[in-house]
Amino acid sequence: MKDDPRTRELAAQHHARRFEELALPHLDAAYNLARWLTRNDHDAHDVVQEAYLRAFKFFDGFHGDNARSWLLAIVRNTCYTWLQQNRGLRVNTSLDDLPDSGAADAPLVSGQPCEDGPEKLMLREDDRALVNRALEQLPEEFREVLVLKELEDLSYREIAAIAGIPLGTVMSRLSRARKLLHKHLQTLVRET
Amino acid sequence: MNCAEARDLVHLYLDQELDLVRVVDVDKHLQSCAACRALYDEQRALRAAVRRDAGYHRAPAELRERLRFSLRGQADEPARPRARWQRRWNIAVAIAAAVVLSVSAVLYLAVPTPQNRLVDDLLSSHVRSLMANHLADVASSDQHTVKPWFDGKLDYSPPVEDLTAQGFPLIGGRLDYVHDRPVAALIYRHRLHVINLFVWPGESGREQKLRAFTRQGYNLLHWAQGGMEFWAVSDLNEAELKQFVDKISAMSAPRQN
Numbered sequence: 001m002k003d004d005p006r007t008r009e010l011a012a013q014h015h016a017r018r019f020e021e022l023a024l025p026h027l028d029a030a031y032n033l034a035r036w037l038t039r040n041d042h043d044a045h046d047v048v049q050e051a052y053l054r055a056f057k058f059f060d061g062f063h064g065d066n067a068r069s070w071l072l073a074i075v076r077n078t079c080y081t082w083l084q085q086n087r088g089l090r091v092n093t094s095l096d097d098l099p100d101s102g103a104a105d106a107p108l109v110s111g112q113p114c115e116d117g118p119e120k121l122m123l124r125e126d127d128r129a130l131v132n133r134a135l136e137q138l139p140e141e142f143r144e145v146l147v148l149k150e151l152e153d154l155s156y157r158e159i160a161a162i163a164g165i166p167l168g169t170v171m172s173r174l175s176r177a178r179k180l181l182h183k184h185l186q187t188l189v190r191e192t
Numbered sequence: 193m194n195c196a197e198a199r200d201l202v203h204l205y206l207d208q209e210l211d212l213v214r215v216v217d218v219d220k221h222l223q224s225c226a227a228c229r230a231l232y233d234e235q236r237a238l239r240a241a242v243r244r245d246a247g248y249h250r251a252p253a254e255l256r257e258r259l260r261f262s263l264r265g266q267a268d269e270p271a272r273p274r275a276r277w278q279r280r281w282n283i284a285v286a287i288a289a290a291v292v293l294s295v296s297a298v299l300y301l302a303v304p305t306p307q308n309r310l311v312d313d314l315l316s317s318h319v320r321s322l323m324a325n326h327l328a329d330v331a332s333s334d335q336h337t338v339k340p341w342f343d344g345k346l347d348y349s350p351p352v353e354d355l356t357a358q359g360f361p362l363i364g365g366r367l368d369y370v371h372d373r374p375v376a377a378l379i380y381r382h383r384l385h386v387i388n389l390f391v392w393p394g395e396s397g398r399e400q401k402l403r404a405f406t407r408q409g410y411n412l413l414h415w416a417q418g419g420m421e422f423w424a425v426s427d428l429n430e431a432e433l434k435q436f437v438d439k440i441s442a443m444s445a446p447r448q449n
Contacts, residue, residue, distance in 0.1 A: 016263050024256065031251035038221050045255055052259050077394075131245035149207065150242045156209050166409045166427035170386040175203045182238055 037079040051078040134184035140179035213331040318425040328364030338365040350376035350391040353443040387426040
């Protein structure tokens with residue numbers, strides 16, 4: 001019975017429909033992440049398509065309850081593979097090896113911890129495009145945690161699962177990403 | 193809570209990732225410290241600006257359609273009639289795969305030693321503890337509050353040390369269940385990293401030198417001293433976790449129970 005072509009066809013269709021129901025609702029989130037990581041529409045399009053086909057292939061192995069995290073992790077990995085292959089970009093993972101309060105923080109939190117607040121940042125209406133530019137300038141590791149946190153509003157736990165990093169690393173990356181973004185924005189505002 | 197600690201926690205506070213006890217602590221600090229308050233306001237403004245201004249790129253309708261199309265195409269593929277030999281071949285492959293799988297399952301099941309299971313247990317306990325509101329049953333940085341809290345809950349009294357001065361503030365204590373027994377978990381923090389220190393009386397009472405384990409990016413250090421088994425678990429790097437362990441070990445030594 002199981003070998004009957006009609007039965008198999010129905011089973012395969014059911015399988016595909018179940019995947020569609022689970023995966024397509026997260027297509028916007030997938031595309032947004034890919035678009036921010038690849039920084040252009042054409043590549044985001046290709047990466048998402050490849051990631052979805054890959055996810056479909058491994059769908060049998062998915063037994064979790066968080067389809068969004070599972071899919072976004074695949075999209076993210078596909079993005080990084082793509083970035084490495086197509087641009088020869090060095091994907092820098094050594095940023096986390098620096099001590100948290102070390103060099104990366106130095107320009108913003110220096111001197112007496114309670115004396116100097118960072119320079120005030122005032123965004124005017126026509127400065128809005130600057131946020132996008134500043135975000136695009138961030139290294140991928142920082143850009144992705146900010147996109148997942150601020151645009152998708154995911155929890156640290158979900159971000160850790162998607163990026164495949166421990167919770168503590170999510171925390172330190174996010175805090176450094178914000179400091180760096182703040183710095184970029186200040187520079188951009190000053191230039192305009 | 194001092195400024196350095198408040199600044200460490202300000203992002204978690206902003207993202208609502210802190211447990212209630214620490215929310216209250218940060219609240220209190222922000223009310224009394226204008227500089228930290230300014231920093232918090234600024235981070236909040238930055239967050240609002242990103243949420244308001246950063247572009248959200250929705251998937252083009254054409255991509256959605258194309259995906260639907262190619263997924264259905266993939267689903268239809270196996271439905272094509274196949275030659276009988278091919279079907280037989282498939283069955284042969286499936287049987288071979290099943291044999292390989294069951295053999296490796298037996299091998300795999302044979303592998304976990306009590307040690308491995310204990311390490312996995314400790315790690316999941318550590319990860320569970322990081323979930324909101326599960327970190328500490330008794331939240332206090334005072335060792336004289338945390339230690340007596342365990343009285344009556346355990347049949348032993350874990351050594352509780354305060355290492356705030358050394359950069360590892362005590363956050364609190366928790367009753368946990370590891371490897372089929374209730375154990376004391378002491379929670380420390382170093383910068384943004386949480387350290388769970390699990391303590392229970394050893395069966396042999398033998399001293400044991402420090403051993404390091406790594407699982408899924410977490411570091412675990414084990415040693416036995418003064419009749420107690422100690423396990424420190426954290427995502428902190430091994431060198432700093434070892435510093436912590438050295439300090440705990442040095443302080444526990446002179447006053448064994």
